[in-house]
Amino acid sequence: MTQPPVTPFAELQANWPHLSIEERVHGFRKLTRDYREDLFFSLSSADQAELVLTMPEHERRTYLRTLPPDDVADLIQEAGDEEKDGLMALLDDMARTEVRALLAYAEDDAGGLMSPRFARLRPDMTVDEAITYLRLQSRNMETVYYAYVLDAHQRLLGVLSFRDLFTAHGAATVDKVMHRDIVSVQEETDQEEVARLFSTHDLAAIPVVNASGVMRGIVTVDDIVDVVQEEATEDIQKIGGMEALDAPYLDTGFFEMVRKRAGWLSVLFFGEMLTTHAMTHYEDEIARAVVLAVFIPLIISSGGNSGSQASTLVIRAMALGEVRLRDWWKVVRREILSGVVLGGVLGCFGLARVVLWEWFGGSYGPHYFPIGLTVGLSLLCVVMFGTIAGSMLPFILRRLNFDPASASAPFVATLVDVTGLVIYFSIAAYLLRGTLL
Amino acid sequence: MTQPPVTPFAELQANWPHLSIEERVHGFRKLTRDYREDLFFSLSSADQAELVLTMPEHERRTYLRTLPPDDVADLIQEAGDEEKDGLMALLDDMARTEVRALLAYAEDDAGGLMSPRFARLRPDMTVDEAITYLRLQSRNMETVYYAYVLDAHQRLLGVLSFRDLFTAHGAATVDKVMHRDIVSVQEETDQEEVARLFSTHDLAAIPVVNASGVMRGIVTVDDIVDVVQEEATEDIQKIGGMEALDAPYLDTGFFEMVRKRAGWLSVLFFGEMLTTHAMTHYEDEIARAVVLAVFIPLIISSGGNSGSQASTLVIRAMALGEVRLRDWWKVVRREILSGVVLGGVLGCFGLARVVLWEWFGGSYGPHYFPIGLTVGLSLLCVVMFGTIAGSMLPFILRRLNFDPASASAPFVATLVDVTGLVIYFSIAAYLLRGTLL
Numbered sequence: 001m002t003q004p005p006v007t008p009f010a011e012l013q014a015n016w017p018h019l020s021i022e023e024r025v026h027g028f029r030k031l032t033r034d035y036r037e038d039l040f041f042s043l044s045s046a047d048q049a050e051l052v053l054t055m056p057e058h059e060r061r062t063y064l065r066t067l068p069p070d071d072v073a074d075l076i077q078e079a080g081d082e083e084k085d086g087l088m089a090l091l092d093d094m095a096r097t098e099v100r101a102l103l104a105y106a107e108d109d110a111g112g113l114m115s116p117r118f119a120r121l122r123p124d125m126t127v128d129e130a131i132t133y134l135r136l137q138s139r140n141m142e143t144v145y146y147a148y149v150l151d152a153h154q155r156l157l158g159v160l161s162f163r164d165l166f167t168a169h170g171a172a173t174v175d176k177v178m179h180r181d182i183v184s185v186q187e188e189t190d191q192e193e194v195a196r197l198f199s200t201h202d203l204a205a206i207p208v209v210n211a212s213g214v215m216r217g218i219v220t221v222d223d224i225v226d227v228v229q230e231e232a233t234e235d236i237q238k239i240g241g242m243e244a245l246d247a248p249y250l251d252t253g254f255f256e257m258v259r260k261r262a263g264w265l266s267v268l269f270f271g272e273m274l275t276t277h278a279m280t281h282y283e284d285e286i287a288r289a290v291v292l293a294v295f296i297p298l299i300i301s302s303g304g305n306s307g308s309q310a311s312t313l314v315i316r317a318m319a320l321g322e323v324r325l326r327d328w329w330k331v332v333r334r335e336i337l338s339g340v341v342l343g344g345v346l347g348c349f350g351l352a353r354v355v356l357w358e359w360f361g362g363s364y365g366p367h368y369f370p371i372g373l374t375v376g377l378s379l380l381c382v383v384m385f386g387t388i389a390g391s392m393l394p395f396i397l398r399r400l401n402f403d404p405a406s407a408s409a410p411f412v413a414t415l416v417d418v419t420g421l422v423i424y425f426s427i428a429a430y431l432l433r434g435t436l437l
Numbered sequence: 438m439t440q441p442p443v444t445p446f447a448e449l450q451a452n453w454p455h456l457s458i459e460e461r462v463h464g465f466r467k468l469t470r471d472y473r474e475d476l477f478f479s480l481s482s483a484d485q486a487e488l489v490l491t492m493p494e495h496e497r498r499t500y501l502r503t504l505p506p507d508d509v510a511d512l513i514q515e516a517g518d519e520e521k522d523g524l525m526a527l528l529d530d531m532a533r534t535e536v537r538a539l540l541a542y543a544e545d546d547a548g549g550l551m552s553p554r555f556a557r558l559r560p561d562m563t564v565d566e567a568i569t570y571l572r573l574q575s576r577n578m579e580t581v582y583y584a585y586v587l588d589a590h591q592r593l594l595g596v597l598s599f600r601d602l603f604t605a606h607g608a609a610t611v612d613k614v615m616h617r618d619i620v621s622v623q624e625e626t627d628q629e630e631v632a633r634l635f636s637t638h639d640l641a642a643i644p645v646v647n648a649s650g651v652m653r654g655i656v657t658v659d660d661i662v663d664v665v666q667e668e669a670t671e672d673i674q675k676i677g678g679m680e681a682l683d684a685p686y687l688d689t690g691f692f693e694m695v696r697k698r699a700g701w702l703s704v705l706f707f708g709e710m711l712t713t714h715a716m717t718h719y720e721d722e723i724a725r726a727v728v729l730a731v732f733i734p735l736i737i738s739s740g741g742n743s744g745s746q747a748s749t750l751v752i753r754a755m756a757l758g759e760v761r762l763r764d765w766w767k768v769v770r771r772e773i774l775s776g777v778v779l780g781g782v783l784g785c786f787g788l789a790r791v792v793l794w795e796w797f798g799g800s801y802g803p804h805y806f807p808i809g810l811t812v813g814l815s816l817l818c819v820v821m822f823g824t825i826a827g828s829m830l831p832f833i834l835r836r837l838n839f840d841p842a843s844a845s846a847p848f849v850a851t852l853v854d855v856t857g858l859v860i861y862f863s864i865a866a867y868l869l870r871g872t873l874l
Binding site: 013017018041042131134135145162166167195198199200201202203204221222223224225226228229232233235236237239240241242245248249250254257258261262264265266268269270272273275276279280283286287290291293294295296297298300301302304305306308309311312313314315316317320321322323324327330331334337338341342345346349353363383408409410413414417421 | 739
């Protein structure tokens with residue numbers, strides 16, 4: 001538990017994300033030793049790595065050895081491959097073995113999040129023995145919310161919260177008091193799934209077991225807050241139409257950021273080129289009735305906006321586990337209806353826009369009503385198409401094992417722009433044939 | 438701690454979000470009493486309220502009384518005003534007083550999240566006395582990660598983690614062992630700020646104090662996971678261009694959902710109508726050079742896409758506290774540079790598109806190069822404008838005390854569409870005067 005006072009420690013900590021590396025090191029050096037440690041503990045793994053790499057070897061060793069093994073593993077991962085061996089060499093033998101095991105897990109799995117230091121009990125201990133034992137052991141444990149009861153083969157038998165221990169009769173044996181129905185995860189469970197379990201069950205820690213039930217470590221809820229923030233950030237950036245950054249905005253290198261944006265922007269650009277082909281195809285119609293061109297941005301953007309609403313709704317509901325792949329029919333039914341209502345509303349606005357303009361000083365000529373009808377009907381159809389496409393795209397992407405969050409607002413808008421043009425000109429061809437076209 | 442086994446309890450729990458109210462009640466009734474309680478504890482406050490309202494009075498009383506006061510307050514809030522008095526009447530006197538106090542706080546403040554039941558110690562107790570005392574008291578406490586040391590006026594003096602208690606010498610007094618530099622929040626601290634503190638300091642609980650330092654309760658990290666998810670969901674839905682829903686997608690009433698989407702969709706529609714005015718203004722130019730119309734969707738949507746990237750990046754960085762209002766100049770400098778690079782790339786693509794098309798079977802006539810130049814230069818300027826506008830809009834909204842997340846992808850796209858048209862036709866007027874125009 002890190003507990004900063006008001007100043008200058010607190011000030012340095014609050015300003016940390018906004019400082020340059022030189023300012024960070026300078027501020028860090030000026031703190032007393034205790035505050036340096038407090039600050040160090042409160043930093044993200046990336047910031048810890050950055051700071052450790054500015055230190056001389058004896059100091060590196062001290063700071064590395066104060067961290068629990070899961071945090072050391074994260075720090076080493078952030079420091080990069082070329083620093084890995086040098087940093088590993090500074091650890092004591094036990095920690096090195098633990099860290100090496102942790103580094104073998106994928107960063108986004110339960111195994112990559114877990115700490116191997118948890119409170120263990122034997123089933124035949126009494127509650128009083130357990131409390132005494134935990135008092136002796138707790139220096140080596142990262143957290144002491146729960147104690148886990150293991151058999152001789154290290155298989156997980158049950159769990160006790162400290163509240164359970166405290167309220168139980170001192171002479172009872174642990175296996176009489178423990179809970180046997182345990183929420184646990186496997187080492188390769190994805191961190192989003194782990195976060196969902198924490199949220200559903202309101203737990204402070206979840207045990208990680210391997211396929212034969214042997215307990216490997218615990219994931220604690222304070223690590224999950226960061227996971228949830230990270231996953232939301234990734235989804236938001238993807239929804240915004242780009243590759244997710246891996247670091248805070250101001251810490252991301254300029255060229256990396258531009259690369260991650262330019263990639264999707266170029267893909268969208270080539271997609272959007274299809275509108276140019278579609279428009280070229282309708283060049284004659286535009287030449288004959290320039291008035292048609294005037295409504296193009298209004299109509300296609302309305303489709304894009306309604307599609308963006310639908311896709312973000314579905315992406316988020318999927319990420320939270322509220323909507324599953326097999327719910328697609330429930331969603332599509334709902335979205336068709338939404339599309340009809342929303343399209344109906346905008347369609348009426350569109351028709352009214354043309355008709356009222358004509359009445360109050362108009363410029364659309366004698367065929368203003370069929371023009372208004374074309375605009376209104378196109379809005380209805382394009383908004384309906386946008387809503388359905390936007391809501392289905394995340395399902396299709398997930399079905400194909402892509403991230404549904406890639407159904408970004410710009411991606412859906414591009415898809416709808418092309419189709420919207422075809423819808424608009426088809427309706428125009430039908431309604432205005434013999435008059436304007 | 439709720440710990441479900443595999444089936445049928447686990448199945449019901451996993452399917453819960455996808456069941457109708459009748460199926461939920463039916464499934465709940467079929468469980469044994471213990472599992473009913475476990476399930477009840479694992480539900481969201483809204484689902485708990487829904488279930489409680491289907492119960493007869495004696496059962497309502499039982500379930501309400503098993504919940505800690507902060508959860509009762511949430512349940513009553515979800516049940517709605519007309520049920521409030523009836524539910525409050527079922528509580529015992531102590532709980533009713535606590536719940537009434539909690540209901541006075543805004544839902545999004547630290548006060549609305551906190552539990553008034555926490556572990557209290559006096560500074561002059563010994564560690565052994567403290568452990569014994571906590572063993573007796575822990576039945577009434579929601580969580581036992583930390584014990585808080587209060588003076589005679591209930592002012593917060595210090596904090597002890599259970600690990601501290603366990604590792605300290607039994608005869609030492611509490612005030613020698615406790616930490617005095619405490620991270621605490623006020624009752625009216627916003628929940629986003631509370632979440633940031635949890636994330637920065639890796640805490641399991643944060644104490645809530647009033648202005649004179651009197652301790653009112655604790656906020657625990659398991660509640661914060663839900664807060665973080667909720668806040669991210671709100672931001673994602675706003676970024677998608679709609680009002681945030683207050684409930685899961687499939688639980689939100691159809692008309693409420695459509696209303697929340699139609700509102701923004703209509704605002705965007707009226708904003709986008711400005712493109713119609715702009716296009717009408719350039720009708721003569723389009724009539725003279727229909728080829729100009731062909732590139733309109735490509736150019737304006739590229740501006741919208743780059744704007745959407747920039748605004749979502751800044752919105753998220755603001756929500757995470759990485760970027761503050763006073764950082765606007767740092768951001769704008771970065772985004773101008775990004776805009777130049779991204780616009781340069783797309784501008785080259787645009788120029789190449791026109792020139793290559795002409796070379797390989799072309800249709801743009803003798804003035805194809807100035808046309809290509811117009812398209813390329815417009816892309817450069819529109820993407821630059823989109824990037825700058827998208828990154829600055831969240832700052833402007835926050836400065837005016839609006840939610841920066843309202844700078845949604847569709848909102849930025851609409852803004853850029855109108856300006857993009859003006860930029861495009863101005864460049865065309867300049868470069869094509871005397872040839873096509």
